[in-house]
Amino acid sequence: MKLLRTEGLTKHFGGVAAVEDLALDVDEREILGLIGPNGSGKTTALNMLSGFLAPDRGRVFFADEDVTGAKPVTLARHGLLRMFQTTRVFSRISAIDNLLTAGLARGLSESDANERARALLEELTLAPVMYLDAGQLSGGQRKLLEFGMCFIAPPRIALLDEPFAAVHPVMRETMAGFIRRRNDAGHTFLVVSHDMPIVVELCHRTACMNAGRLIALGPTRDVLHDRAVIEAYLGSDAHV
Amino acid sequence: MNRANAPAASNGERNLWSRRLALDFRAALVVVAALAAAPLVVTSPYTLGILIVSMYFALLALGWNLLAGFTGQFSLAPAAFAMLGAYGPGLFDYQWHLSLAWGIPAGVVGTAILGWLLGRVVLRLRGPYLALTTLSFAEIARVVVGNSYDFTRGAQGLNVPTLMQSRVGYYYLFLGVVLAVLVGLYVLMRSATGRFWLAIRDDETGAESRGINVVRYKTLSFALSCAICGLAGALYGTFSQLVSPELGLLLQTGIVIAMVVIGGMGTLTGPLIGALLVYLASEWMRGFGNVQMIVFSALVIVFARFFREGLWGLATRRVRVTRRTTVAAQ
Numbered sequence: 001m002k003l004l005r006t007e008g009l010t011k012h013f014g015g016v017a018a019v020e021d022l023a024l025d026v027d028e029r030e031i032l033g034l035i036g037p038n039g040s041g042k043t044t045a046l047n048m049l050s051g052f053l054a055p056d057r058g059r060v061f062f063a064d065e066d067v068t069g070a071k072p073v074t075l076a077r078h079g080l081l082r083m084f085q086t087t088r089v090f091s092r093i094s095a096i097d098n099l100l101t102a103g104l105a106r107g108l109s110e111s112d113a114n115e116r117a118r119a120l121l122e123e124l125t126l127a128p129v130m131y132l133d134a135g136q137l138s139g140g141q142r143k144l145l146e147f148g149m150c151f152i153a154p155p156r157i158a159l160l161d162e163p164f165a166a167v168h169p170v171m172r173e174t175m176a177g178f179i180r181r182r183n184d185a186g187h188t189f190l191v192v193s194h195d196m197p198i199v200v201e202l203c204h205r206t207a208c209m210n211a212g213r214l215i216a217l218g219p220t221r222d223v224l225h226d227r228a229v230i231e232a233y234l235g236s237d238a239h240v
Numbered sequence: 241m242n243r244a245n246a247p248a249a250s251n252g253e254r255n256l257w258s259r260r261l262a263l264d265f266r267a268a269l270v271v272v273a274a275l276a277a278a279p280l281v282v283t284s285p286y287t288l289g290i291l292i293v294s295m296y297f298a299l300l301a302l303g304w305n306l307l308a309g310f311t312g313q314f315s316l317a318p319a320a321f322a323m324l325g326a327y328g329p330g331l332f333d334y335q336w337h338l339s340l341a342w343g344i345p346a347g348v349v350g351t352a353i354l355g356w357l358l359g360r361v362v363l364r365l366r367g368p369y370l371a372l373t374t375l376s377f378a379e380i381a382r383v384v385v386g387n388s389y390d391f392t393r394g395a396q397g398l399n400v401p402t403l404m405q406s407r408v409g410y411y412y413l414f415l416g417v418v419l420a421v422l423v424g425l426y427v428l429m430r431s432a433t434g435r436f437w438l439a440i441r442d443d444e445t446g447a448e449s450r451g452i453n454v455v456r457y458k459t460l461s462f463a464l465s466c467a468i469c470g471l472a473g474a475l476y477g478t479f480s481q482l483v484s485p486e487l488g489l490l491l492q493t494g495i496v497i498a499m500v501v502i503g504g505m506g507t508l509t510g511p512l513i514g515a516l517l518v519y520l521a522s523e524w525m526r527g528f529g530n531v532q533m534i535v536f537s538a539l540v541i542v543f544a545r546f547f548r549e550g551l552w553g554l555a556t557r558r559v560r561v562t563r564r565t566t567v568a569a570q
Binding site: 071077089094110133 | 253435436453
């Protein structure tokens with residue numbers, strides 16, 4: 001079943017086509033990678049999928065329901081959750097309070113949220129820093145905390161924007177392991193990343209964007225060997 | 241040592257929001273208890289009057305702190321809402337000869353509705369744009385009240401009936417309202433609503449992406465904050481028996497902000513002790529000429545630059561350091 005699907009999704013900023021006629025689909029229980037050079041429109045696409053940006057044209061379907069223009073809060077309540085490239089944690093309350101707040105926002109009771117928060121802190125290796133204010137955590141720890149906030153109540157799909165960027169290799173492995181385990185348990189992901197080894201390792205299929213357009217979509221290894229994708233990254237003179 | 245692993249978990253638990261809030265609330269109750277005992281030693285009507293006005297400011301500070309300290313919405317209109325609340329009983333008596341039993345609730349409900357509307361208007365504004373819009377609202381409200389002579393008697397102001405003649409009675413009325421507002425804020429801040437306000441304060445986009453209805457909780461914060469300011473104004477109007485547009489002067493808002501910044505933003509005890517200390521110091525400084533605002537402005541600069549957590553934050557930090565030193569010595 002297609003859990004998330006777009007048809008002709010388009011967004012222009014002034015005269016610039018940030019995203020043009022994007023047709024993308026994410027199967028249930030899949031990890032779909034979304035790659036592309038800087039400025040190719042990946043984050044703009046993610047912003048439209050998660051309700052932070054209204055498309056100029058096109059439709060977004062989530063579990064076969066048209067959710068075009070729906071607010072982020074509505075999508076979050078339906079189980080479509082988003083992680084940002086720049087981490088967004090609540091910096092002046094503790095890490096565990098961040099998780100409790102996210103749990104309450106997703107409709108969990110306080111005791112449920114507390115129980116799940118502690119389990120997630122253990123799994124994400126954040127237990128030693130659970131009482132520190134989130135603003136005191138390192139960049140990698142904040143990313144892990146944001147993972148926890150996304151998964152305090154399991155989402156139907158998690159949209160992750162550059163989760164592995166500028167993260168220590170050990171934490172990167174913690175994150176990759178977390179995604180793998182959750183995917184084995186049946187969760188769906190859309191992962192934007194420049195980290196090709198991780199994309200190859202995690203993603204069943206991959207989509208590549210360039211200059212706002214989708215230039216390839218298919219099994220990850222096929223996409224990475226696609227001529228258009230190589231040219232998008234290395235230029236048209238590249239020899240394969 | 242990795243700074244992230246520094247505090248031991250047992251000590252760290254004190255940093256849980258529920259623990260911090262409980263400590264903060266207990267300290268605020270101690271201040272209220274001290275105030276409750278004050279009339280046993282303070283018998284001068286003049287000094288009681290000063291303490292009553294301090295508590296009026298404490299209510300404004302608690303109301304403004306809900307919006308700015310807990311929800312991160314920097315408004316410049318608390319004094320304007322106090323003025324509008326004060327005109328509730330004033331206008332109900334002057335225009336329609338209705339008692340305070342109608343006028344005071346009308347002042348509170350009216351300011352809550354106006355606060356909700358203002359919250360909707362400034363929903364997408366942040367930083368200086370939010371502050372300037374609330375300032376514009378405050379000035380428009382003050383000028384409209386001041387120029388509507390036929391309806392409000394303009395700058396002359398309105399006489400307001402009093403609730404009682406006893407100054408001690410007023411003292412305990414204000415203290416009871418301060419206590420009720422503190423309890424109400426404590427209950428709210430302990431609940432999911434309070435956590436959502438903190439989330440909005442720290443990262444509005446992040447809060448929205450986690451499923452928090454930012455529109456609902458921001459407007460709720462505006463409405464409640466303005467209602468608290470309106471209630472303070474309505475009670476103050478009956479105490480002073482005169483309301484005028486001067487209640488809404490920007491200078492009054494400046495004093496409220498100074499009180500919260502000096503006492504400690506985003507806490508319950510901070511605005512309370514800030515209001516008491518600043519207003520009592522202001523009365524004491526009257527003897528030295530018109531220097532209060534210079535001193536308080538300088539203090540705000542010092543606190544904003546060096547002690548952002550205010551007096552309450554400094555006190556709790558000192559307690560934490562003392563505890564850690566004691567544990568280390570053992």
